[in-house]
Amino acid sequence: MGGIREVVAVIVAADSATGRVVKAIDELTAHLPPPDEPWACPLCSTESWPCSRFNAAAHQVMTAGLQIRDWIPNDLHARLWGKPKPRSPAPPAPRPQAAPQSETWFDEESPDG
Numbered sequence: 267m268g269g270i271r272e273v274v275a276v277i278v279a280a281d282s283a284t285g286r287v288v289k290a291i292d293e294l295t296a297h298l299p300p301p302d303e304p305w306a307c308p309l310c311s312t313e314s315w316p317c318s319r320f321n322a323a324a325h326q327v328m329t330a331g332l333q334i335r336d337w338i339p340n341d342l343h344a345r346l347w348g349k350p351k352p353r354s355p356a357p358p359a360p361r362p363q364a365a366p367q368s369e370t371w372f373d374e375e376s377p378d379g
């Protein structure tokens with residue numbers, strides 16, 4: 267069960283921000299779950315996704331100043347950051363988290379903060 271997420275290869279300058287963290291990006295991508303099983307890391311059978319190795323790689327990518335969001339398929343954004351909020355004037359009521367998710371491992375940057 268479970269497909270394999272399609273990947274592409276790209277060549278970047280080694281001394282670019284991306285080039286300096288290609289290993290982390292490789293690692294990050296290797297730990298992306300397949301589209302039909304977004305909780306299942308293909309490499310870490312004992313952890314549900316996002317697994318610790320994914321988190322570690324994500325930290326490295328972010329430390330390089332890259333937008334982690336740009337390296338993650340859209341269908342996984344909701345799993346990392348929660349579902350996009352519908353525009354609603356009412357403030358969100360505090361509610362317990364449904365899933366036992368690990369702590370927020372990074373803050374979403376607001377583009378115009």
Ligand SMILES: [Zn+2]
Nearest residue numbers: 297307310317
């Ligand atoms: Zn993993």
